[in-house]
Amino acid sequence: MLIRFNKPYGVLSQFTPEGRWRGLKDHIDLPGVYVAGRLDADSEGLLLLTDDGQLQAQIADPRFKMEKTYLVQVEGVAHENALAQMAQGVMLKDGMTRPARARAVAPPAVWDRVPPIRVRLNKPTCWLEMVIREGRNRQVRRMTAAVGLPTLRLIRTAIGPYILGELPVGSWAEAP
CATH class of the missing domain: 3.30.70.1560 (Alpha-L RNA-binding motif)
Structure with missing residues (x-):
């Protein structure tokens, strides 16, 4: 499974909130999916999440130069x-x-x-x-x-x- 998420400003690329930033759990309630790549809390837009470790590595690892x-x-x-x-x-x-x-x-x-x-x-x-x-x-x-x-x-x-x-x-x- 691969999920596209339109991340708002002020949300971290992790499920748990931290300090003044909210976490993904406020928006996504799917067990077993993990972020493929990061997007800073003060940035917005496309964040991908997947339950496939190999796909996650292919998207996030700089060696693949996506x-x-x-x-x-x-x-x-x-x-x-x-x-x-x-x-x-x-x-x-x-x-x-x-x-x-x-x-x-x-x-x-x-x-x-x-x-x-x-x-x-x-x-x-x-x-x-x-x-x-x-x-x-x-x-x-x-x-x-x-x-x-x-x-x-x-x-x-x-x-x-x-x-x-x-x-x-x-x-x-x-x-x-």
Whole structure:
């Protein structure tokens, strides 16, 4: 069994809550399923869960280099130079990232985040679509910051062939 879950902001990629963050048990009541990969509490979107250990490893293990696609709202305007830097790889404290596919996109029709992102009237924002093949800790956020575009909102829309689609926030469905 493979479950797609549209993880809301403020929910951990684990069943038990911790500190101010809620756990998956508030949304998913299925015994024997485990998270395949992680998504930070302050990130939203597609999280996969499975009862198949081999599939879990294939999805989560960086050796398989499964693509992950994100919609990223950043502070600032994404100029070609910033997009080109991400396409070549970005130097982070833990080394050079693999090249990412990054492009500016029109603001997507997505659910309202609770709580909403901070808005600064004198700073424009824009949306990017980013595709990475690694899974370093907070990698997309660190990459956008490194090119001068701090992330305000991060929504994962796909992991390999598995897509979020129209799944409502906080809901889950069995993957086809």
